[in-house]
Amino acid sequence: MTDRYCVFGNPVAHSRSPAIHARFAAQCHQDLSYEAILAPLAGFAAAVGDFVAGGGKGANVTLPFKEEAFALCTRRSARAEQAGAVNTLAFVGSEIIGDNTDGAGMVRDIEVNLAFPLAGRRVLLLGAGGAARGVIAPLLERRPARLFIANRTADKAEALARRFSDIAAVDAGGFAKTAGRTFDVVINATSASLSGATLPLPAGIFASGSLAYDMMYGKGETPFLALAREHGAQRRADGLGMLVEQAAESFFVWRGVRPDSVPVLAAMREQQAA
Numbered sequence: 001m002t003d004r005y006c007v008f009g010n011p012v013a014h015s016r017s018p019a020i021h022a023r024f025a026a027q028c029h030q031d032l033s034y035e036a037i038l039a040p041l042a043g044f045a046a047a048v049g050d051f052v053a054g055g056g057k058g059a060n061v062t063l064p065f066k067e068e069a070f071a072l073c074t075r076r077s078a079r080a081e082q083a084g085a086v087n088t089l090a091f092v093g094s095e096i097i098g099d100n101t102d103g104a105g106m107v108r109d110i111e112v113n114l115a116f117p118l119a120g121r122r123v124l125l126l127g128a129g130g131a132a133r134g135v136i137a138p139l140l141e142r143r144p145a146r147l148f149i150a151n152r153t154a155d156k157a158e159a160l161a162r163r164f165s166d167i168a169a170v171d172a173g174g175f176a177k178t179a180g181r182t183f184d185v186v187i188n189a190t191s192a193s194l195s196g197a198t199l200p201l202p203a204g205i206f207a208s209g210s211l212a213y214d215m216m217y218g219k220g221e222t223p224f225l226a227l228a229r230e231h232g233a234q235r236r237a238d239g240l241g242m243l244v245e246q247a248a249e250s251f252f253v254w255r256g257v258r259p260d261s262v263p264v265l266a267a268m269r270e271q272q273a274a
Contacts, residue, residue, distance in 0.1 A: 003032040004055055005254065008039045008047060008069075009062035016268060017060055020247045023267065024259040028251075032057075044068050052091050058254045059089045060247070066100075066130055073098035082164075083134040088250040099253055102131075103138030105246025106215065106239075110185070111142070113241045113265065116211050118142035118185065124178060125149045126199060127189035128156040131215055135189065136160070140167045148183070150175050151190075152200075175200045182207040186228065188214045193222040206233040215239040219272060240272060241265055 007017040013036065021034035037059075039047035044065045051059065061069040066085035070076065073086060076098040080086050086098035110116050123144045125132055128151035139147060147170050151157035154174035161172035179202040186206060192199050193216035206212065212228030217238040221229075225236045244265045252258045 001031075003030075003057045004051075005032055005034045005058050005060075006037045006051060006056065007034075007060040007062060008037050008044065008051075008065055010039055010041055010064065012036045012038050012062065015062065016243065016271075017062075017247060019271075020244055020264055020268065021251065023264045024248065024251045027264075028255065028257045028259050030255055030257065032255075039065060045072055048072060048089070048096070052096075056091055058091060058250075060250055061087050061089060066134075070098060072096055079103065079137060082137040083130075085130050085134055087134075087246065088253055090254060099250075100134055101246040101249035101253065102242070103135040104249050105244075106135050106187075106213075106242040107138045107142060108245045108249075108261075109237075109241035110211070110213060113245070113262075114211065114235070114237055116185070116235070118144050120145050121184040122182065122207065123147045124181075124183040124186045124205065125189055126175075126187065126201075127151060127191075128153070128160045128172075129189070129191075132189035133160060133163075135187070135215075136164050136170070137167060140164060140170070144185075146171060148172065148178065148181070150178050176202070178202055178205055181205060183210060185211045185213065186233065188212075188216070188222075188224040190224075191216075193218070193224045196223055198227060199224065201227065201231060203231065206231050209234055211235040211237065213237050213239075215242060217243065217272070240268055244268060 069086040157172035161170035212233035
């Protein structure tokens with residue numbers, strides 16, 4: 001019998017997860033289906049309940065339901081607890097088990113696909129919302145020389161830094177506080193690329209040979225990556241690789257099989273360019 005999986009979101013029609021997981025399933029000879037489900041903004045828990053009742057085995061969760069998914073779980077992984085959000089659900093008996101594969105996916109994309117080791121690097125993380133929170137612990141586990149969290153509202157960045165101070169010392173503040181500093185990796189975890197807003201980045205923050213990484217992706221260059229190019233960032237990457245890698249990690253959580261993400265990412269890049 002074919003096992004059912006899905007991604008919940010609102011909106012969700014744009015999701016590339018069904019195409020990614022279909023490729024993973026074919027590659028790994030797994031009998032499963034994967035669909036996108038539009039959950040009502042006030043009806044996420046009910047949508048999950050209906051999916052489980054219909055035989056659902058697991059689900060991904062995208063905006064705006066990751067915090068709600070966290071609350072719905074009967075059990076959570078350590079990385080989900082650290083992130084305070086869940087993007088992967090497994091339905092086992094009466095339990096809803098939550099995980100967060102976003103940070104692992106981003107780190108793998110940077111270190112493996114982009115061949116850019118994070119150990120000893122100076123890392124600047126832009127934003128202090130859920131997207132940023134989900135990647136901080138995995139970043140710190142790679143032992144960067146330093147991590148600085150910058151946000152329009154400095155208080156939010158400072159609160160986030162304190163939340164992870166048991167792992168390592170994290171610096172934080174407003175965008176202006178980054179002036180006079182240089183970074184090897186600058187990661188955009190804000191929604192600026194979705195809204196088209198310009199981030200107030202001081203000149204000179206990109207070190208020689210630095211990487212600008214946007215967690216967002218789309219057709220063509222994102223606004224953040226355009227800004228990074230103007231500021232002299234020599235390497236630039238969007239979040240499509242992160243999307244594929246977090247999906248591969250979710251697939252492993254559900255099926256115990258780790259797919260080869262390289263050909264799938266290549267196929268997604270081809271589609272993106274078409």
